[in-house]
Structure formats: structure tokens, C-alpha cells
Amino acid sequence: MDVFVITFVRLLFFFTKNLIGCFNTPYLTYRKLLGEKSGIYQTGFIFILVISYFIFASALRVGVHSPLLLTLRLNLLLFSAAIGFIAMLFVIFMLGKTIGSSGRFIDVYKLWSFTLIPTIVWFFTTSLLYIIIPPPRTLSFLGKLFSVVFIAFSVSVFLWKAILYYLTLRFALRLDLAKIGFMTVVILPLLVVYSVLMYKLGIFRVPFI
Numbered sequence: 001m002d003v004f005v006i007t008f009v010r011l012l013f014f015f016t017k018n019l020i021g022c023f024n025t026p027y028l029t030y031r032k033l034l035g036e037k038s039g040i041y042q043t044g045f046i047f048i049l050v051i052s053y054f055i056f057a058s059a060l061r062v063g064v065h066s067p068l069l070l071t072l073r074l075n076l077l078l079f080s081a082a083i084g085f086i087a088m089l090f091v092i093f094m095l096g097k098t099i100g101s102s103g104r105f106i107d108v109y110k111l112w113s114f115t116l117i118p119t120i121v122w123f124f125t126t127s128l129l130y131i132i133i134p135p136p137r138t139l140s141f142l143g144k145l146f147s148v149v150f151i152a153f154s155v156s157v158f159l160w161k162a163i164l165y166y167l168t169l170r171f172a173l174r175l176d177l178a179k180i181g182f183m184t185v186v187i188l189p190l191l192v193v194y195s196v197l198m199y200k201l202g203i204f205r206v207p208f209i
Helices: 002-024 026-035 039-062 067-098 105-114 116-132 141-172 177-200
Strands: none
Touching: 002 026, 002 039, 002 116, 026 105, 026 141, 039 067, 039 105, 039 116, 067 105, 067 141, 067 177, 105 116, 105 141, 116 141, 141 177
16 A cells, blocks of 8 residues: 555656646657656546546536436547547557658657647636636627637647647657658648537537547
């Protein structure tokens, strides 16, 4: 029991350090993560955060007074997000191998998992704002100011996500800029199809990727 607690605290410390590093110094953090043996275990904390968010979002949208609907909604979100994550993981790895990557699948999994951090931050923030400033939002000065601030925040998180995406391909797959550009051109249409499908099914308005 003591060994488990010590190991858990140790992993949590390293994860927290890498979490902050992904924001402050993503290049150095991703290089370090690549050779960090405990990195594979740290991804567990990311998925705990993902599950926590979906529980929160499901309770927010459905309500805790409908346990059956809450469970169905939660399972639907988790299943859809898992499909998107696993599909992206295999697309990135197999496409990388096709164009000559020498990277390992475990490295792609480790680094790609950490790209979920900006996604979690954006979705949690959006849900909290839904509580604090529920729609509909007015066209007043404060309403317009909120929209500008939210758009700026969303663009910042998107750029953060893009940086981690680039670093995943750069370090895990060992690709140069030209090959990363080629992979991005191939992946983008697939993301559009996934996003439209999730929207049409009423699961995600913004894809959880």
C-alpha cells in the first residue's frame, strides 16, 4: 500500500510538472517526455481528467436527477471521444510509417495523449462559462467584449494544440517540416469528416480531439 501511494504521488508530481511544461516550455517538455519512462503511466492522469470533464458536462446538460439519461449521455461522450482519439492515433502512426517514419507507436501514444491537455482546458472553460454566463448572450458592450475575449482565448488554445501536434510528429515520428505538412494536408479532411459526423449526430458541436 505504501509503495502504491509513493508511486502515485511521484507520478502525479511528474505529471503536474509536465503539465505546466506543456504550457510554458512545450519544446523542452516534449523532448524530455520522449525519453521519460514514467510518461506512459502519466497519461493515466490525462484520461482521468477527460472522464471527469465528461461527468461534469453530462451532469450540466442532462442533470443529476435523471441517472439513466446521465449514464447514457456519459457513455456516448466517452465512446465517441475514445473512437476519435484512437482513430487519430492510428492515422498518425500509420501515415507516418507510410512516408518513412522510424518512430515507435508507444511514443506517438505518449505525446499525442498530452495534446489532449489544451482540449480539456478549452472544454472545461467553455462549460464553466456556460454556468457563469449562460446563453443567450446579448449584443451589449459587455456581450461583445465577452465574445472578443472568448475568441482570443479559443485561438490561443488552438495554437497551443497546434504546437503540441507539431511536436508530436516531430519527436515521436522523427519527421521534418515537409513531411509534417504533407501529413497535415491528409489529416485535415479526415478531421472535417469526423467533426461534421459528430455535429450531425448531436454528440459534439466542437470535436473532442
